[in-house]
Amino acid sequence: MKTLQINGSLRNELGKKSAGKLRKSNNVPCVLYGGKENIHFYTHENSFLKLIFTSDAHLVNLNLNGQEYKTILKDIQFHPVTDRVIHADFIEVSDDKPIVISLPVRVTGDSVGVKAGGKLRIGKKYLKVKGFIKDIPEQITIDITNLKIHDSIKAGDLSLEKVEIMEPKSAMVVNIITSRVAQKGEEEAEAAAAPATGEQPSEKKAEETAE
Numbered sequence: 454m455k456t457l458q459i460n461g462s463l464r465n466e467l468g469k470k471s472a473g474k475l476r477k478s479n480n481v482p483c484v485l486y487g488g489k490e491n492i493h494f495y496t497h498e499n500s501f502l503k504l505i506f507t508s509d510a511h512l513v514n515l516n517l518n519g520q521e522y523k524t525i526l527k528d529i530q531f532h533p534v535t536d537r538v539i540h541a542d543f544i545e546v547s548d549d550k551p552i553v554i555s556l557p558v559r560v561t562g563d564s565v566g567v568k569a570g571g572k573l574r575i576g577k578k579y580l581k582v583k584g585f586i587k588d589i590p591e592q593i594t595i596d597i598t599n600l601k602i603h604d605s606i607k608a609g610d611l612s613l614e615k616v617e618i619m620e621p622k623s624a625m626v627v628n629i630i631t632s633r634v635a636q637k638g639e640e641e642a643e644a645a646a647a648p649a650t651g652e653q654p655s656e657k658k659a660e661e662t663a664e
Contacts, residue, residue, distance in 0.1 A: 454589050455509055460516045461496035472540075481538050485515065485522060487545035492517065501538050505529065508557040508578070509591055515543060523547065523586075525554055548586055553619060555579040556590065558626060562598030566629035571602040576625035580608065584616035600629050 461483065464471065472482045475495050485492040494517050504511060504526055515522040524543040532539050546552045558578055567573055580593055590613065595606060609622025 454586065454591055455511050456514060457503055457511045458514045458516065459496055459500045461494040461500070463518050464493040464495055467493055476537075476539060481541055483541045483543060485517075485524060485543045485545060486527070487524075488522075492522075498538050501529070501541065505538065510554055510556050510589070512546075512586060513543065525552060546586060551583050551585050552589070553581060553583045554589065555581050557592045559592045559594045560597055560627060561594055562596045564597040564600045564629055566600050566602040566604060567597075569602060570632050571629040572632045573597065573627065574630050575627050577608075577620070580611075580626070581619040582613065582616050583619050584613075588615040590616070595627060597627060597629075600627070602629050602631055604629050 464475075464482070475482050479498050480495045481498050481501065482493070482495050485494065494515075504513070511526070513524045513526060515524050522543075522545050524545050526541065527544045528542040529538060530540040531537065544552075556579060558575065558580060560573070560575065564571070564573060582589065582593075593611065593613070595611070597606075600606070605628030606626050607622060608618055608620035608624040608626055611618055611626065
């Protein structure tokens with residue numbers, strides 16, 4: 454897993470008024486959870502650029518007034534109008550305790566179903582996993598080369614070495630759905646092969662699924 458360094462300063466004052474002053478100076482109020490006590494601090498909004506403009510999971514080394522903490526970003530809040538970061542929560546982690554984190558899904562390969570006119574649908578862009586920091590990969594890579602139209606890969610079909618996938622086994626991760634072109638071709642083939650009953654083949658539709 455990639456590592457990112459963020460430097461911050463402990464907050465001497467709490468409350469909405471103090472948080473407002475920090476935001477006016479382009480700083481972001483933050484809270485670090487998971488230790489003996491919650492730690493309130495702030496860091497410049499630019500510190501989050503490499504965290505929010507990427508889908509990669511990161512381990513964050515927090516330096517707060519010279520004290521180092523190994524963390525992961527738990528939650529981040531944005532201003533509803535400007536989209537600026539206004540608050541962030543971090544969780545302290547350690548090498549000897551498993552963590553739960555969401556990893557991005559990466560798709561590789563050219564699906565035979567897509568080549569035949571189908572369409573790739575990604576049902577889950579992230580998957581929640583549990584494991585020790587040293588065992589957690591940067592992403593979950595799925596090869597879709599052999600997927601045909603109507604084929605799918607669910608969370609229960611995936612496995613990671615030394616890492617547990619925490620999603621329901623039935624959760625749809627990727628599948629190849631029927632495009633209009635492929636559907637028309639299937640209907641024509643079905644009509645040609647079906648008895649002359651005067652009935653048209655039914656159309657199949659994939660469910661689409663701070664202070």
